Amino acid sequence: MTGVQVVVPDLGPVDARSLVATWADDAPTVRPFAEDTLAFAVAYGRALTASDVARQHPEVRALAFWLREAPLRELQRAFEAGQPAEVVPSPRGTVFHIPPGNVDTVFVYSWLLAALVGNRNLVRLPSGGGDVVEALAAVAGEVLAEARFAGVRARTRLVRYGHDAEITASFSAAADVRVLWGGDASVLALRAVPLPPHATELTFPDRFAFALLDVAAVAALDEAGLDRLADRFVTDAFWFDQVACSSPRLVVWHGAAEAATAASARFFPAVARAAERSGYHAPLSAVLGKFVHAAAAVIEEDVERVRLSGNDVFALTLADADRFRREAPGGGLFYELTVADVAELAGFIRRRDQTVTHFGFDATSLRALAEASNGRGIDRLVPVGQALALQRFWDGYDLLAGFTRLTHVVPER
Amino acid sequence: MTAPPTAPDELLTGSVYGVPQAAREATLLPVLNALTAHHAAACPPYGRILDAFGAAPDAARLADVPWLPVSLFKRERLVSVPDDEVFKTLTSSGTTGQTPSRILLDRATASRQTRALAAIMTSLLGPKRRPMLIVDGPGVVRDPKEFSARGAGIVGMLSFGRDHTYVLDDAGVPDEAAVFDFARRHEGEPLLVFGFTFLVWQQLLEVFEGRLDLSQAVLVHSGGWKALLDRSVDDATFKRRLQEGLGIGSVHNFYGMVEQVGSVFLEGPDGLLHPPAFADVIVRDPDTWREQPVGEPGVIQVVSALPTSYPGHSLLTEDLGTVVSIDDPADGHLGKAFVVHGRVPRVELRGCSDVTAVVDR
Numbered sequence: 001m002t003g004v005q006v007v008v009p010d011l012g013p014v015d016a017r018s019l020v021a022t023w024a025d026d027a028p029t030v031r032p033f034a035e036d037t038l039a040f041a042v043a044y045g046r047a048l049t050a051s052d053v054a055r056q057h058p059e060v061r062a063l064a065f066w067l068r069e070a071p072l073r074e075l076q077r078a079f080e081a082g083q084p085a086e087v088v089p090s091p092r093g094t095v096f097h098i099p100p101g102n103v104d105t106v107f108v109y110s111w112l113l114a115a116l117v118g119n120r121n122l123v124r125l126p127s128g129g130g131d132v133v134e135a136l137a138a139v140a141g142e143v144l145a146e147a148r149f150a151g152v153r154a155r156t157r158l159v160r161y162g163h164d165a166e167i168t169a170s171f172s173a174a175a176d177v178r179v180l181w182g183g184d185a186s187v188l189a190l191r192a193v194p195l196p197p198h199a200t201e202l203t204f205p206d207r208f209a210f211a212l213l214d215v216a217a218v219a220a221l222d223e224a225g226l227d228r229l230a231d232r233f234v235t236d237a238f239w240f241d242q243v244a245c246s247s248p249r250l251v252v253w254h255g256a257a258e259a260a261t262a263a264s265a266r267f268f269p270a271v272a273r274a275a276e277r278s279g280y281h282a283p284l285s286a287v288l289g290k291f292v293h294a295a296a297a298v299i300e301e302d303v304e305r306v307r308l309s310g311n312d313v314f315a316l317t318l319a320d321a322d323r324f325r326r327e328a329p330g331g332g333l334f335y336e337l338t339v340a341d342v343a344e345l346a347g348f349i350r351r352r353d354q355t356v357t358h359f360g361f362d363a364t365s366l367r368a369l370a371e372a373s374n375g376r377g378i379d380r381l382v383p384v385g386q387a388l389a390l391q392r393f394w395d396g397y398d399l400l401a402g403f404t405r406l407t408h409v410v411p412e413r
Numbered sequence: 414m415t416a417p418p419t420a421p422d423e424l425l426t427g428s429v430y431g432v433p434q435a436a437r438e439a440t441l442l443p444v445l446n447a448l449t450a451h452h453a454a455a456c457p458p459y460g461r462i463l464d465a466f467g468a469a470p471d472a473a474r475l476a477d478v479p480w481l482p483v484s485l486f487k488r489e490r491l492v493s494v495p496d497d498e499v500f501k502t503l504t505s506s507g508t509t510g511q512t513p514s515r516i517l518l519d520r521a522t523a524s525r526q527t528r529a530l531a532a533i534m535t536s537l538l539g540p541k542r543r544p545m546l547i548v549d550g551p552g553v554v555r556d557p558k559e560f561s562a563r564g565a566g567i568v569g570m571l572s573f574g575r576d577h578t579y580v581l582d583d584a585g586v587p588d589e590a591a592v593f594d595f596a597r598r599h600e601g602e603p604l605l606v607f608g609f610t611f612l613v614w615q616q617l618l619e620v621f622e623g624r625l626d627l628s629q630a631v632l633v634h635s636g637g638w639k640a641l642l643d644r645s646v647d648d649a650t651f652k653r654r655l656q657e658g659l660g661i662g663s664v665h666n667f668y669g670m671v672e673q674v675g676s677v678f679l680e681g682p683d684g685l686l687h688p689p690a691f692a693d694v695i696v697r698d699p700d701t702w703r704e705q706p707v708g709e710p711g712v713i714q715v716v717s718a719l720p721t722s723y724p725g726h727s728l729l730t731e732d733l734g735t736v737v738s739i740d741d742p743a744d745g746h747l748g749k750a751f752v753v754h755g756r757v758p759r760v761e762l763r764g765c766s767d768v769t770a771v772v773d774r
Contacts, residue, residue, distance in 0.1 A: 156542070241762040283760035284699050288731055291482040298465040299458040299489055306465045311700060330762040 006203060007125060008141040008158035016167040019157065020094070021175035023120065029091040032117040032404065033076040040043070040152045041112055044143045053135035059239060059388075060132065063105050067112070075116070077391065079400050088407040091118030092200070093176035095279025095403060096188060098124050098168075100181040100204075103240060104132035108140075109390050110179055111158075114403040120155045122171055127160065169193050179402060180204065191270050204395050207245035208326045211371075212257045212342075213305035216338035217360025218263040220284040224268060230274035231361060234387030236357055237271075238280045238312075241386055243330035246380075247389045250326075251315075252345065253338040254360075260338040264315065268334070269277055272309035275332065280312060286331030299326060303335070310392050321348050337371045346372040353377035354395055357384045420653045421448075421718040423530050424520040424691040429536050430681075430746040431691045432738050437748050438475045440694060445478045446471055455493035457618055458517055459724040461627035467503070476695050476704045480714050480727040483672050486514040494722045496521045503565050505671040514672055518723040526675030529719055533679055533689050534573045537665060538631060546592070546630070548608025548617045550581035563609060565674060566635065574605045580616055587620045596625055604629050607662065609636035614615035614646060618658055618668020628660030634669045635677075636754060648684070668732075668753050672725050676717035678751070685737055691718040696736050697729070710735040710754060729756050 004016045030037065032105055045067025054060045066088075083089055095114040099107035104126075111123050126133055137158050144153045161167050172178055172193045180187045180203045196200060221229060237247050249369040251267075253260035280292075282411065297303040299315055301324055305317040314333040318324055328335065339345055342365060356378055358366060366381045379396040382389065390402050421444060430442070437631040449470050453460035457602040459481070463470060466480035466605040485491070494500065498519045505514040518526070553564045555666045556572075571577060578595040606627060608617065613634050613749045624647040632655065641651065648666070655661040668686050670675035676692035688694050695704055741746050 243762045283762075284757050285731075285759045286762060288482060288729075288757060289483070289697070291729065292484045292488065295462050295466075295482060296461045297484050303465075304465055307467075370670045392530075 001025065003164055006157055007137050007158045007160055008156060009153050010141060010409070016161070016170040017158075020122070020171060022156075023174070024094060027120055027151075029093060029155070030118045030151065031122060032079065032089055032091065034118060034151075034276050035151060037115050037118070038069075038072055038076070040143065041072055041116065043069050043149075044112075044140060044147070045164075047139050047143050048136075051135060051139055053132060053139075057104075057132055059105050060136070062388075063108055064163050072116070075400075076326050078392075079117070082408075086409055087405045089117070090407050091402060091405055092405045093179045094120045094122060094174055095179060096122045096124075096171050096175035097179045097213070098181065099126055101185075101186075103181075103244060104130070105136065106181055106390070107133070108136055109159075110181065111156075113399045114177070117145050117400055118405045119177070119403055121159075122157045122175070122346045124158065124242055125158055125160050125170075127162070134278065144183070146309060158245060165193070174198075178237045198403070202399070204245075204396055206318050206352070207379075207395065208249050208250075208350070208352045209246045209355035209387060210250035210252055210353070211359070212252045212345075212361065213246040213263070213264045213267070213358075213384075214360025215260045216337075218267060219259060227274065228266070228268045229384060230270040231277070232383075233271055233357075234274040234280065235279050235385055236332075236387035238275055238278060239331065241282075241286070242332055244388060248325075248334070248355075248357055248387065249328040250335040250337065251388070252310045253336065254340075254342055255338070256340065257338050264336060266316075268307065268313050268315045269309045272303075272313040275312040276310070280332075282331040284314050286329070289329045290314050290333045293333060296336075297363075326350070326352060342369055343372060346370060346376070349373040349377040351377045354379045355387050356381045357387045358382070359384045419717060421525060421721065422689065424718050425525065425532055428533050428692055429689045430687060434748045434749065437688075437690060437693060440473065441691070441716065441718060442475055444477075445475070445716055448721065448724075448726040449479060449731055451721065451771065452726070456491055456724050458489065459491055459493070459622065468681055475693060475716065476519070477507060478727045480729045481717075481724065483514075483639060483670065483728045483730050486516060486558065486672055486723075486725070487512045490515060490517070491724050492517045493724060499722070501669050501683045503674060512710055512759050516672055516674070517723050518724065522720055522722040525719045525721075526631070527657045529675035529689065529691060530569050530677065531572070534570070534633075537603060537633070537679060538573055539603075542573060542575040542605075543603050543605040543631075544576045544578075544595065545571070545605045545607065546578050546627075547571075547574075548580045548612045548634075550583055550585055551579045556745060561563075563636075566609075566669075567607070569674065570633070574607070580608070580612075587616055589620075590652075591723065594726065596627070602629060604631070606630045609652075610666070611640040612639060613655075614641055614651065618654055621712045622654070622658035622689070626660050628662065630661050631663040632661050633665050633667065633679075633703065635669060642755070670715070670728075670730065672728055673715055673717045673720065675719050676715070678715075679691065681744050681746045681750070683741075683744045683746070683750065685752060687746040687750055688748055690748075692716060693748055694736070696734055699757075705736070707736050708738060712757065713751075713753065733757055 004014050006014055045064045048054050048064040053062055097110045099110055107123050111121050112122050172195050175195060176199050177197055178201045180190050184206045187203050294306045294316055299409060302319040303316045304319045307315045312332045316335045318335055318337045321345055358381055392398060418504055463479055472478040498518045500520050501518045501523055503516040547567060549567060553569050578591055580587055580592055652664050655664055666680040667677045678686040678688055681687050693716050696715040697714055698705050699712050709735055713730045713732045720726050734751050736749050738749045738750045
């Protein structure tokens with residue numbers, strides 16, 4: 001069995017089994033938020049900020065912005081404060097990450113959140129990742145080469161290998177936690193590969209997201225306010241061509257039908273202008289795909305109206321949600337639906353629904369929606385503009401908790 | 414159900430290439446408007462699409478006739494006649510893994526397509542059937558119920574030739590004896606050679622180059638340039654090598670699609686493609702979707718008076734092209750003259766899965 005390339009640290013080609021055989025002994029885990037790990041994260045963030053790739057890619061700038069000392073210390077504080085008194089948190093051991101093929105920065109979040117709580121990390125770099133993945137790995141390699149990060153380096157293996165089930169099986173057999181990101185089919189296929197009996201698994205398959213906008217709140221906005229909302233919406237929708245699972249593909253209007261129509265008629269053109277301001281330009285093949293999708297949706301999903309605001313924004317008005325399939329091609333195609341009462345939404349929510357971006361709602365009504373959709377779906381309700389903000393809580397998981405083992409310590413009284 | 418318009422049939426009897434643009438538009442517009450109304454009534458899903466997009470059913474100009482994206486026929490079964498009148502289903506060959514288009518024909522539409530193709534080909538080949546060499550295998554036309562685009566294309570052409578001789582045998586191997594026999598039998602006679610562009614290159618030119626004299630032949634070919642451009646063979650190279658290697662001086666490409674069979678755009682002596690009188694081409698700006706001026710490239714829309722059994726009279730293709738001139742009488746073809754640049758390049762969106770970007774709080 002060959003074919004594993006260890007990219008960071010630069011160890012070249014190795015045998016998969018020998019890579020994991022004595023790793024646990026050679027590179028012991030460390031305490032959560034160990035100083036060297038935290039210092040590495042901050043140094044990595046600085047190096048990214050100064051890199052060419054950050055200049056070209058806003059998602060890399062966002063990653064670098066997260067990797068600053070203050071937010072990381074705050075993460076540590078929240079983690080420590082959240083532990084019950086009778087519990088000692090510790091790392092789970094070896095975390096094997098399989099990040100998604102096409103969303104460049106995910107592997108860094110997955111890796112660093114697990115590293116911060118003390119784990120060893122084996123990360124399979126996405127094969128089709130392209131320049132951004134290359135650059136992110138290269139910068140990580142440079143920073144890890146510093147002598148003070150020898151420990152972190154020993155606990156880190158960023159690897160590449162082709163579609164080789166034997167290698168995946170070997171790595172899985174050595175994992176205490178396996179993290180799977182990707183489309184439903186690939187997650188399902190990978191889940192069939194056995195893990196050790198004690199190991200746990202976090203899966204991040206295909207999901208759906210929508211925006212929930214209060215009609216009255218949108219109607220109350222002046223042009224400048226509307227533009228600001230549209231800018232935030234564009235960040236959510238277009239950073240990843242509207243194909244990120246947490247990017248909205250549906251806008252739910254909360255309010256009276258007629259007022260919703262008027263708000264929508266202002267909102268989507270504002271989104272199109274904001275998309276243009278951001279430099280977004282849907283590729284022509286995607287625009288042609290949107291025409292086909294929109295026409296088919298009229299027939300198959302009871303879409304009663306299709307409005308174009310330029311090529312970047314197609315708005316498809318659903319007569320009702322009965323035949324809505326939660327599928328959209330990306331590249332700026334938005335379904336819309338109007339509800340008079342947020343409570344109506346509870347029956348609409350499905351397990352696939354991950355992110356709701358909201359505008360015009362108070363905490364009480366948001367918590368009421370979370371409670372009303374009890375167990376059916378919705379993992380996050382975040383303000384418009386924060387759909388892509390991967391944080392500690394994602395897909396219904398507390399990621400830090402997922403990478404942590406809790407030792408229950410009960411002293412004698 | 415409304416009766417389909419009869420005007421399309423009348424358009425088939427006039428001059429194919431002698432109609433100037435203004436007259437063509439004046440004739441086509443009412444026919445296409447009638448087709449829009451007919452399909453909206455007879456094919457409810459089409460009617461709903463028009464309503465949803467807010468398309469005006471009565472266009473004031475040819476460029477205002479509402480269009481469907483051609484790939485919709487890969488996803489939807491769109492038909493404007495009762496099922497028992499469907500007489501033939503055409504499917505596109507498509508790329509591997511893609512769903513093919515399904516085009517449903519009744520007898521009237523199928524017959525109109527046949528006559529349309531005849532009018533076009535007769536103008537090139539004359540009324541007399543020529544001995545015909547088909548650059549394909551006989552298997553491609555065997556199942557007449559459900560033709561592939563390639564099969565349908567060949568079957569449509571068979572009636573312009575006689576002594577049909579296939580270049581390939583059933584195993585897809587060039588049948589040299591059959592080809593040389595054909596050439597001997599018909600030495601000095603005007604011939605017709607037909608095939609798909611890539612097969613003409615690979616199975617005729619490359620196999621028989623320098624060994625076969627087809628100088629009396631007109632070659633009609635279609636199917637797209639992608640495979641040849643991958644080998645750095647462009648139109649000029651294609652023609653030069655056919656001239657040098659097989660003596661073929663008369664080479665005519667055509668642009669057409671299974672979604673509008675019969676209304677093909679044939680290459681004239683000027684090397685440009687020309688719409689027949691019962692069809693037209695509109696090149697659109699891919700940002701505004703307005704009609705492009707002459708000389709500006711854009712996305713090709715094709716309109717045709719032929720289809721009454723399915724709503725395919727106005728289709729936005731996924732091809733790029735440019736109208737080069739209008740009513741340039743240089744080679745006797747009036748109306749638009751255009752070139753096709755190829756498919757719109759496919760750009761993959763970044764792909765699904767969870768994302769990241771942290772806006773910290």
